[in-house]
Amino acid sequence: MSDAMLEARFAGRLGAFSLDAAFDFPQNGVTALFGPSGCGKTTLLRCFAGLEHLSGGAFSIDGEVWQDGRRFRPAHRRAVGYVFQHANLFPHLTVRDNLRFAMKRAKGENAGRFDELTSLLGLGDLLERMPGRLSGGERQRVGIARALLSAPRLLLMDEPMSALDLQARQDIFPYLENLRHTLSIPVLYVTHAPEEVARFTDHLVVMREGKVIGAGPTAETLARLDLPIAHERQAGIAVDATIADIDLKWHLALAKFDGGALWIGDTGKAVGERVRLMIHARDVSIALVENPKVSIVNRVPAIIRQIRRSEDPSVQIIALEMGNTVIMARVTARSAYLLDLKPGMNVFAQIKSAAIID
Numbered sequence: 001m002s003d004a005m006l007e008a009r010f011a012g013r014l015g016a017f018s019l020d021a022a023f024d025f026p027q028n029g030v031t032a033l034f035g036p037s038g039c040g041k042t043t044l045l046r047c048f049a050g051l052e053h054l055s056g057g058a059f060s061i062d063g064e065v066w067q068d069g070r071r072f073r074p075a076h077r078r079a080v081g082y083v084f085q086h087a088n089l090f091p092h093l094t095v096r097d098n099l100r101f102a103m104k105r106a107k108g109e110n111a112g113r114f115d116e117l118t119s120l121l122g123l124g125d126l127l128e129r130m131p132g133r134l135s136g137g138e139r140q141r142v143g144i145a146r147a148l149l150s151a152p153r154l155l156l157m158d159e160p161m162s163a164l165d166l167q168a169r170q171d172i173f174p175y176l177e178n179l180r181h182t183l184s185i186p187v188l189y190v191t192h193a194p195e196e197v198a199r200f201t202d203h204l205v206v207m208r209e210g211k212v213i214g215a216g217p218t219a220e221t222l223a224r225l226d227l228p229i230a231h232e233r234q235a236g237i238a239v240d241a242t243i244a245d246i247d248l249k250w251h252l253a254l255a256k257f258d259g260g261a262l263w264i265g266d267t268g269k270a271v272g273e274r275v276r277l278m279i280h281a282r283d284v285s286i287a288l289v290e291n292p293k294v295s296i297v298n299r300v301p302a303i304i305r306q307i308r309r310s311e312d313p314s315v316q317i318i319a320l321e322m323g324n325t326v327i328m329a330r331v332t333a334r335s336a337y338l339l340d341l342k343p344g345m346n347v348f349a350q351i352k353s354a355a356i357i358d
């Protein structure tokens with residue numbers, strides 16, 4: 001991933017709502033926009049697309065000014081791909097013709113990428129289908145391909161998974177992850193789901209009431225306990241690891257990461273292969289001594305970096321450092337008190353489960 005960053009600022013009023021959002025995001029990578037309902041995420045995407053014109057706005061991409069104090073490039077002259085909750089395909093056209101239509105609008109600029117993009121999104125067998133005969137997940141994959149075939153310089157995704165059921169979301173993730181590694185344009189991805197943030201994004205912008213309250217690389221920003229995302233029930237952090245050993249007898253694989261190692265279910269990955277693990281805060285507990293007499297296999301030495309009371313007064317969230325890796329634990333306030341947990345303490349993170357996500 002190149003380190004180049006883009007700068008955006010959109011400020012102004014829409015009726016009673018006031019937006020004042022300024023942030024940097026990577027030119028090459030996926031940026032999550034996260035925040036409660038009504039905080040202005042969709043409005044912000046609409047500003048990027050040129051569908052809203054707020055007086056205080058500034059954004060340029062690839063040397064083109066889309067907005068500044070004097071200039072405003074209208075929506076139809078911005079190369080933006082937009083993916084919504086529902087794909088809204090033309091019902092009377094096949095998948096192939098829906099995609100061709102998008103390419104035509106982009107004056108065929110991305111025609112050479114038709115095969116690449118349809119294969120990346122697993123659409124090969126669906127091209128002759130009518131949209132009415134696609135599942136929700138398939139329709140979203142077509143919607144994403146359609147947006148990309150329009151040769152965008154910026155891809156805007158507004159909660160693309162939120163209308164899908166759990167299974168469809170699990171099915172679509174590998175495609176999104178493929179895209180994340182392949183795309184060389186910036187993607188702004190609006191979501192309410194902390195798991196999507198951890199799995200799929202490189203950079204995170206947290207919003208509240210029209211303002212940016214925190215932004216930075218995803219793993220680092222997720223572990224900031226002053227931001228509300230760390231306190232969500234689904235909060236977790238994705239950790240990059242390498243398979244270091246296989247225990248054939250017990251069907252386990254040892255995944256090593258910077259700062260520790262975890263036994264996970266053996267999924268057939270060979271020693272030396274890279275994996276990405278999702279560790280949810282709710283699956284991590286803390287022990288002061290290493291206790292072999294528990295069923296939890298993974299007990300990793302860690303240092304407490306920070307402790308914060310959650311909105312739920314019975315819960316505390318703890319950030320734990322293991323080398324350069326930071327994970328979170330969600331423990332009861334009573335346990336934190338009884339164990340007298342404090343920043344700087346050496347403890348053991350007992351990790352009940354870690355799912356392979358890539």
Ligand SMILES: Nc1ncnc2c1ncn2[C@@H]1O[C@H](COP(=O)(O)OP(=O)(O)OP(=O)(O)O)[C@@H](O)[C@H]1O
Nearest residue numbers: 014015016017035036037038039040041042043044
């Ligand atoms: N054109 C408009 N005129 C007046 N108010 C507007 C306009 N567009 C949006 N708003 C208001 O701006 C606020 C932010 O809306 P927005 O849809 O951007 O929030 P959001 O963070 O995307 O929410 P959600 O997660 O529920 O989609 C809301 O209070 C909305 O009613």
